[in-house]
Amino acid sequence: MTTFHKDTWELYKSTEMAKQLTAGETLAKLGDDHPEIVALCADLGKPTRLWDFGAKYPDRFFNFGIAEKNMVTAAAGLASTGKIPFVATYASFLGILAAENIRTAVAYPNLNVRLIGTHTGIAMGFYGSSHHATEDIAITRSMANMTVISPADGVAIAEMVEESVKAYEGPIYFRVSRGREEQVYTKDAAKVQNRIGKANILRKGSDLTIIACGIEVHEALQAAEQLQDKGISVRVIDMHTIKPLDREAVLNSARETGAILTVEEHNVMGGLGSAVAEVLMESGVNCKFKRHGFYDEYSLIGKPFYLYQHYKLDGKGIAMVAEDLLNN
Template identity: 75%
Template sequence: MVNKNLTEYYGSLSHLDNESWELYRSLELAKELTAGETLAKLGDEHPEIVALCADLGKPTRLIDFGNKYPDRFFNFGLAEKNMVTAAAGLATTGKIPFVATYASFLGLLCAEQIRTAVAYPNLKVRLIGTHTGIAMGYYGSSHHATEDISIVRSMANMTVISPCDGTSLADLIEESVKTYDGPIYFRVSRGREDSVYKNRNIKSKIGRANVLRDGNDIAIIACGVTVQWALEAAEILAAEGIQAKIIDMHTIKPIDVDCILQTAKEVGNIVTVEEHNIMGGLGSAVAEILMENGAHCKFKRHGLNDEYSIIGKPYYLYGYYKLDGKGIAEVAKKQL
């Protein structure tokens, strides 16, 4: 029975405050964590798919696959490193293992196993790190994942993907099963983000950025959960007569070089946005392309400025670090 005082403090269980992100009925709110249901749909056609979790099958929604295919679903408990190594072994037998846990445990804690057991032999293992960036809010730095992009993208053979919603994630997972080889690190948020692609007739393909809005005053290149707020920022800017081009750079490695260079040429002013340390993340990847190709373009990286996040509710933190629509618009205006 739910404590009455807690219910009064947090709000009605049937009408949760969107800004609280409390745990009650959290799975019902995590509608954009579509990995499990996508794999469940692909399971009959692809019997080689197996799924592995580390006591977090429900929060990552991988349990949606496990409920349909219990004999192909493995729970390793709190043994994430063993889980990744086992996935590598399964891949050598022709299976396609999908591994899911919080990004702080996967991209950071399991970095050695990813590098040595998965990336080095170039195995077809799909790693899904959920609850990325500062989405875990009040859990603090131990559960924040603001370094995982820089760690994993520096590993040879690795593909790094940060979808903005469940529709995009589903597209990219399906492609990864049917036509894409080598290891992949999927970086997804908590599942409570707004849907970006649900009402857009745009498919997400690995290695190809999606232009979600045209503009010629400034370009905002975002990934993951920040894409929805980049679009919100574009609306704020448009009200002030500033037209922003919004690009969803869901694939950070291999990055869409042509899109970056074309944007630099046509717009000439780029801001990258990520819920990640600006050291080594999306912004660094874009900067590398601009510099190596001699692009003439104003440029700014926006994210966590080489620091550990403070502790608080996620939406408060997004606002504090100017990663919400209002904050991104403010950063973009200063770049003009």
């Protein structure tokens, strides 16, 4: 059940869209109370939706042109004066292209820059590997001082962007998809459902835990549903914050379900799966374990809907991977 046509991306039911790219909209709401917010883009203000902030606060919105290194480093200069710069561009040009600038100018001085890498993983499909980002978690996670967050949907990123402005110190790398994905959370003005650093258990289960991040959370829930039909009880955890990782959620799952499958739209080397594996290995808690994602490979060309199927990163594929893990 996709709300975008699988071939044309034509919108079916716009009201049901999660819109992952809600940062600009959220910032526009926060802008009056937080004059320290500024936004920077590199000729991708439109597809990252930072334009929503720029339309309301043109004086606090800077288009750096196609020059990501300058943009990220200038954001660091702005942050050194007390601003909270939000920098958004495709993840391939942020967490990967500008990695050294992020490391040296943002992470090392521990500045309050919020980096938003959009169109992560293989969301760009047939645009090819230059536009994919399956390494950015590994890169940013290894930078000291850096917080790494991969929200499940637009509701989640809106909540954590707000928290990052109101009550969070230090640099953050947000990793969000294209904005054409299914919703996981239903917006509720009365309660905050996503808090930085705290994993969400979205489904109870006793035979296996699927720990996912980003758009794979929705797919993990689909997989759990399918596995339920086969009598397999699956816990699903939205591990939106990859660093610092909610260790307790991992260890409880290992003890209580005896098996963990991590799912991410990222190379299995260095990403969410590696972070979970590190916690498990150092804890002495033993369980069946598998990291699922890209297996040290560049994606084929293809339309995203079919690519996710091909790489078993849709609900059905994840269910197959999970069954293999439990049967071995």
